[in-house]
Amino acid sequence: MLLGLVERAEISFLRASLGGDPLEFRIFGSAISLRRDQARRFSVTRVGNDGEPG
Amino acid sequence: MASRAEVTVPAGKIGITRRAAGTIAVVGNPNCGKSSLFNRLTGMSQRTANYPGVTVERRMGRATIGGTAVDLIDLPGTYSLSPTSMDERIAVGVLFGRVPGTPRADAILAVVDSTRLYQGLFLVQQLVKLGRPVVIALTMSDAAERDGLKIDIPRLKSRLGGVEIFPVVATTGRGVKNLKASLARVLATSPPESISAWPELERAVNELEPTFGPQGAGYERAEIERFIVEGDDEGEPETFGAAVLPAEAANQLASVRERLFGNEPPLAEEARQRYRWIREVLAEVLTTSSIVRRRSAALIHWINQPWPSTVLFVTTMAIVFQAVFAWATPFMDLIDAGMGAAGAWTASNLPDGVLASFVADGIIAGVGSVIIFLPQILILFLFIILMEDTGYLARAAFLVDRAMRSIGLSGQSVIPLLSSFACAVPSVMATRVIPNRRDRIATIMASPFMTCSARLPVYALLIAAFVPSRELLIFNLQGAVVFGLYVIGIIGGVGTALLLKHSALRGAAPAFILALPEFRLPNLRTVALKLLDRVRIFLRRAGTVIFVVAVIVWALAYFPRSDAVEADRLAARAQAAVTLEGGALDTAFESIDNEAAAAHLAQSWLGRAGQWVEPAFAPLGWDWRVSAAVIAGFPAREVVVAVLGTIYAVGGEADEASLAERLTAATWPDGRAVFTLPMVLGLLVFYAWCLQCAATLAVIRRETNSWRWPIFAWAYMTALGYTAALLIYQIGSA
Numbered sequence: 001m002l003l004g005l006v007e008r009a010e011i012s013f014l015r016a017s018l019g020g021d022p023l024e025f026r027i028f029g030s031a032i033s034l035r036r037d038q039a040r041r042f043s044v045t046r047v048g049n050d051g052e053p054g
Numbered sequence: 055m056a057s058r059a060e061v062t063v064p065a066g067k068i069g070i071t072r073r074a075a076g077t078i079a080v081v082g083n084p085n086c087g088k089s090s091l092f093n094r095l096t097g098m099s100q101r102t103a104n105y106p107g108v109t110v111e112r113r114m115g116r117a118t119i120g121g122t123a124v125d126l127i128d129l130p131g132t133y134s135l136s137p138t139s140m141d142e143r144i145a146v147g148v149l150f151g152r153v154p155g156t157p158r159a160d161a162i163l164a165v166v167d168s169t170r171l172y173q174g175l176f177l178v179q180q181l182v183k184l185g186r187p188v189v190i191a192l193t194m195s196d197a198a199e200r201d202g203l204k205i206d207i208p209r210l211k212s213r214l215g216g217v218e219i220f221p222v223v224a225t226t227g228r229g230v231k232n233l234k235a236s237l238a239r240v241l242a243t244s245p246p247e248s249i250s251a252w253p254e255l256e257r258a259v260n261e262l263e264p265t266f267g268p269q270g271a272g273y274e275r276a277e278i279e280r281f282i283v284e285g286d287d288e289g290e291p292e293t294f295g296a297a298v299l300p301a302e303a304a305n306q307l308a309s310v311r312e313r314l315f316g317n318e319p320p321l322a323e324e325a326r327q328r329y330r331w332i333r334e335v336l337a338e339v340l341t342t343s344s345i346v347r348r349r350s351a352a353l354i355h356w357i358n359q360p361w362p363s364t365v366l367f368v369t370t371m372a373i374v375f376q377a378v379f380a381w382a383t384p385f386m387d388l389i390d391a392g393m394g395a396a397g398a399w400t401a402s403n404l405p406d407g408v409l410a411s412f413v414a415d416g417i418i419a420g421v422g423s424v425i426i427f428l429p430q431i432l433i434l435f436l437f438i439i440l441m442e443d444t445g446y447l448a449r450a451a452f453l454v455d456r457a458m459r460s461i462g463l464s465g466q467s468v469i470p471l472l473s474s475f476a477c478a479v480p481s482v483m484a485t486r487v488i489p490n491r492r493d494r495i496a497t498i499m500a501s502p503f504m505t506c507s508a509r510l511p512v513y514a515l516l517i518a519a520f521v522p523s524r525e526l527l528i529f530n531l532q533g534a535v536v537f538g539l540y541v542i543g544i545i546g547g548v549g550t551a552l553l554l555k556h557s558a559l560r561g562a563a564p565a566f567i568l569a570l571p572e573f574r575l576p577n578l579r580t581v582a583l584k585l586l587d588r589v590r591i592f593l594r595r596a597g598t599v600i601f602v603v604a605v606i607v608w609a610l611a612y613f614p615r616s617d618a619v620e621a622d623r624l625a626a627r628a629q630a631a632v633t634l635e636g637g638a639l640d641t642a643f644e645s646i647d648n649e650a651a652a653a654h655l656a657q658s659w660l661g662r663a664g665q666w667v668e669p670a671f672a673p674l675g676w677d678w679r680v681s682a683a684v685i686a687g688f689p690a691r692e693v694v695v696a697v698l699g700t701i702y703a704v705g706g707e708a709d710e711a712s713l714a715e716r717l718t719a720a721t722w723p724d725g726r727a728v729f730t731l732p733m734v735l736g737l738l739v740f741y742a743w744c745l746q747c748a749a750t751l752a753v754i755r756r757e758t759n760s761w762r763w764p765i766f767a768w769a770y771m772t773a774l775g776y777t778a779a780l781l782i783y784q785i786g787s788a
Contacts, residue, residue, distance in 0.1 A: 017453055018363075018364060022452060024570060028336075030169070032569055
């Protein structure tokens with residue numbers, strides 16, 4: 001939450017680490033890492049490359 | 055005036071001549087460039103101490119601006135005023151003026167990374183509510199420019215209630231002068247105007263203020279906000295200023311929380327509200343020009359892909375290891391030689407007796423056993439700090455998290471664990487980067503199992519003497535045994551981590567949300583200051599313990615003196631002098647002295663202790679001599695080689711070959727050899743697993759802030775080593 005993971009935040013997936021876990025995301029210009037099972041708890045909607053957060 | 059402004063006077067002297075105009079707390083997110091800025095502002099006038107009762111360091115310094123001096127407190131990095139770790143608890147406690155012995159700050163210097171405004175503004179939003187003057191430093195403004203970020207500073211200023219904002223680059227010093235000048239002014243300014251990021255919370259605070267505020271329980275508005283969001287966490291130990299509320303106030307708080315949050319988790323609601331406001335502000339003040347994708351950005355992107363990043367990791371680690379062993383060895387040899395020379399000088403210049411022995415074998419050897427660690431520790435810390443400050447540490451943790459999790463640890467454990475192959479001391483100190491306490495303790499308990507450099511002399515002696523140098527397929531048998539001992543160490547460490555994570559340290563997998571900072575060049579001054587800090591901690595905390603234990607062991611090995619042994623020695627020397635002369639006489643003298651030293655040791659407290667515990671170690675195949683040497687090796691395992699040298703009457707400085715020869719010849723009273731292969735293998739495994747290192751114990755004590763873990767680690771590892779040696783000897787001899 002503190003790193004900006006809140007409702008309606010726009011997030012983009014960057015890459016997975018060795019063996020597919022953990023995952024790296026970009027949120028408001030900074031990179032953060034989440035483990036796969038944590039990332040699964042968020043629900044996301046695709047907004048395209050330049051869309052508004054949805 | 056300008057020239058006077060540049061003069062830096064040590065803080066200790068200022069205290070007498072000039073009082074600080076006030077105290078300013080330096081606050082910011084982790085990795086936002088706060089410490090570099092703090093170093094820029096205070097220069098060398100810093101004092102480091104620990105906060106009472108915890109292992110968090112308190113750094114204070116003084117900045118002199120014209121005729122004014124202000125004290126700065128560098129607080130641990132935090133993302134918000136809701137603390138989740140000990141570091142953050144301290145930061146928040148100091149801000150509220152609740153940490154005993156630390157002054158309540160008169161003003162706040164908020165440090166915000168320009169490239170991570172989104173996260174920084176969350177904290178700033180809470181800081182401007184503290185009711186104290188605030189200045190904001192926007193660090194890494196050069197990186198922001200490069201990334202094509204433009205920040206409308208006047209507009210941001212007005213959205214933040216009129217606080218002054220200064221873009222700076224801490225590494226080059228750009229903008230620091232303006233910021234510094236503002237620090238002298240800020241104490242006299244008024245707190246920022248209220249910003250209305252979350253009006254409902256504001257109203258709730260108004261409602262509670264009569265009961266909780268200065269007229270009531272004595273809390274500030276910002277603290278009342280924290281109570282509303284977090285509840286009163288009385289149960290939490292070490293929470294500074296935890297609310298002890300009368301029942302009525304507690305009920306009032308509960309009803310306000312109920313109304314504000316309903317069934318929502320309050321912290322999630324807070325994040326939602328604050329980030330909503332931040333997005334609104336950022337939409338106004340931040341413009342992102344089309345980013346010119348530079349070649350370096352493309353390179354970094356490529357390097358962060360799994361496979362290039364693995365190669366980079368392996369290469370980095372290889373360089374670190376190479377450096378630790380190759381660069382440190384000449385210095386360690388130099389220290390060893392220097393200490394040997396100093397000891398010899400003392401022995402020849404002081405009259406024979408207790409004083410000479412105390413100075414040479416007690417004090418000089420004690421100091422030597424402390425500083426012999428320094429070269430390796432310095433080099434290891436240098437690399438750890440460089441990895442931290444370039445942002446590589448987080449990348450390494452990200453890379454190996456999955457692998458480390460399978461052995462019960464987390465990604466952040468990897469650097470401490472790898473460091474412990476050189477020395478467990480910096481490794482245990484480096485576990486501070488692990489935020490989760492259970493992961494941190496498990497890592498601390500696993501590190502001393504890794505084969506450190508101090509084990510190598512013991513391995514070398516025993517293997518050279520007792521393991522035949524035979525080709526075994528493509529391996530040399532001796533090399534294979536060394537390799538096997540490394541593997542045994544790793545098995546011990548990993549097994550322990552897994553065991554702990556399934557017993558004493560069991561718990562739900564912690565949230566592993568890791569901020570991955572951008573790569574950046576470290577600031578040399580910051581690196582140097584951090585390095586000095588680490589070394590000072592080592593010398594003060596571990597050094598004193600090692601020294602004291604070394605002197606105690608000396609005393610045990612020296613006292614009581616036997617007049618009979620001394621009389622025999624003098625008689626033997628006199629007799630030799632009659633029959634021999636020249637080189638032959640010197641050799642005879644040396645051998646007589648060595649025999650006497652062995653006889654003295656045999657009847658010293660240490661020798662007696664060896665004989666006394668012999669029954670306990672006999673099932674492992676150890677006679678009293680080996681037992682005494684193992685006891686003497688408790689403070690530092692490498693000492694065992696020197697003690698074996700004395701005890702087998704070849705002298706403490708004997709070369710390996712002559713000692714090995716003596717060991718091979720050693721027998722039990724009934725004529726059986728002491729050093730049989732099963733006994734030697736058992737002894738080797740004992741050394742692989744037991745924790746014979748006072749420095750590591752002292753550092754574990756410091757880092758866990760309790761005696762419980764070092765005592766547990768010592769007892770557990772000794773028991774493990776003993777059992778393994780017992781099994782190997784008994785099965786091997788059967």
